[in-house]
Amino acid sequence: MELAIGFILGCCALGAGLAMIAGIGPGIGEGNAVAKACEAIGRQPESKGSVTSTMLMGCAIAETTGIYALVIAILLIFVAPNMFVNILLRVMGA
Amino acid sequence: MKTKSRLFVALDVLLIIMMILPLAVAIGIKVLITPPSEGINIAGARIIYTFDNMPIQPLVITESQVNSWLIIISIFSLCLYFTHGIKVKADTKRQHALEWIVEKCDGLVGQNMGEYFAAFSPFIASIIALSAFSSLMCLFGLFPPTSDINIVGGWALLVFILITYYKLKCGPWHYIKGFAEPIVILAPMNLISEIATPVSMAFRHYGNVLSGTVISVLVTTGLQGLSNILLGWLPGFLGEFPFLQIGIPAVLSAYFDVFSSCLQAYIFAMLTMMYVSGAFPAEDYFKRKEKKKNKKITTKEKLEVI
Structure with missing residues (x-):
């Protein structure tokens, strides 16, 4: 029983770490x-404002996959262990 | 210069109080419902009240819902304060600030969505205001409603409904045909990417705000341990004093809470504008409408000739 719970916790932590790859x-x-963007500003310094805002926008969109991984990792650390251990206990109890 | 009447000043003060009061109420609720605990823990929104006798499932009122209602009241009073006593010719600082905001927002919408969607400016402004102020709530130590997937998911669903409405406005047949492009076999993929739009919007906003909270708490906890190790041997009060926790988490907070919150609000609004205006090619629509009209007229003329 303790081994199974330990296994679940360890695997959740491993999974969270792997997700953040x-x-x-x-x-x-x-x-x-x-x-x-730096190149573009270097070439055309007068377009700094629009280049910067477009770059921030694009960066935030490119960030999306990273955010997905982060959400998965957070779920694996804070939500999943509790849920899996509860399932295990219910199965073992029944 | 004319002095303001007493009633005007009283209303101003009342509106300012209405702006600040929701925040005070939120802090009060937070103090009341947070159980006393040792140390720092990361938890989701706390449940304030549960209505049990509901038809489908119990209706749960959480901290994030209440906080978002309070922030709505706060923003409403802010708008009333700004628009209180406006004149045709601007002569107060308040009205100049208000006109600057409205002009900026109109410019943003006009630049990104085009002429046809000029009426979208209030909607976009309210999205930016609601999102930014909700995320900035964590500066007061409150639970930011945007770090709850349910709130942001609701906004994303609203945007999805808007997108679908404008796609259907182009013609239902046009909408269905859009799924079978470039070839019919890719229809499931197109369906998935259609559903992925609101999901990715919701996850992006929620993940960014939540990650800021989690990283700040982790760094603070780590610094606590570090200062314990380094200076824990000092006697009495000096040993417990959190030396390393002064200042360093504030830098993280400046990035995650202030900069990231405002950026995410801007990006959510920007994506809304892009998706909605992309769903409805206005020029194409009007061209086709014109063509249909011309066709009708020509057939009528032909009939008359005959």
């Missing part, structure tokens, strides 16, 4: 976006 993608993508 998705943070690589937005990191690279946003880095690219900001690099290009």
Whole structure:
């Protein structure tokens, strides 16, 4: 019983850590976006305002996949262990 | 310059009180319902009251719902305060500020949505205001309603209904045909991407606000442990004093709470504008309408000739 609960908790933590690997993608993508925006501002300094606002917008959209991973990780850490342990206890009790 | 009448000043004061009172009520509710506990814990919205005798399932009133109602009252009073005593020719600071806000919002909507959707400006302004003020509530230590998926999901559902309405306005047949593009086999994929729009909007906003809260709490807890290790050996009061927790979490809060909240409000409004205006190609619509009209006229003329 203790082993099973420990296994569930450990796997939830591992899963949360693995889910956050998705943070690589937005990191690279946003880095690219900001690099290009810097280039554009360097070439045309007068378009700084519109380039910056477009870049922020694009960054926030590129962030979406990272946010999905984060939501999954948060669910795995704070919600899933409780739920799975409850299921286990109900099955074992019955 | 004419002095303000006593009634005018009294109404002003009343509206300012109405602006601040909901926040005080929210803090009061928070103090009343939060159980005394040791240390820092991360929890979702607390349940304030449950109506049990409901037909489908118990109706649960949570902290996030109450907070969002209170913020609505607060914003309503803010709007009343701004519009109180406006004249045709602006001569007060208040009216200048108000006109600046309205002009900015009209400009934003006109730039992103085009002429046809100019009437959307109040809707977009209210989305920005509601979202930004809801997220900024956490500066007062309150539960921000936007870190609850149910609230943001409701807004995203509203936007989804708007998008579908404008797509159907283009013609029901046009709408159904849009799913079978570029080929018919991809219809399920198009259906999924249609549903993914509101889901991704809701998750983006909620995830950003929630991540700020979670990271701030984790960093604060970590700093607590660190200052215990470093300075815990000092006697008495000095040993318990949170040296490292002064200032450092505030920097995180400035980014996550202030900057990220405002940015997310702006992005939610921006995406709403883009999706709604993208769903309804106004020029195309009017061109087709004109064509239909011309067709009718020509057939009528033909009949007359015959």
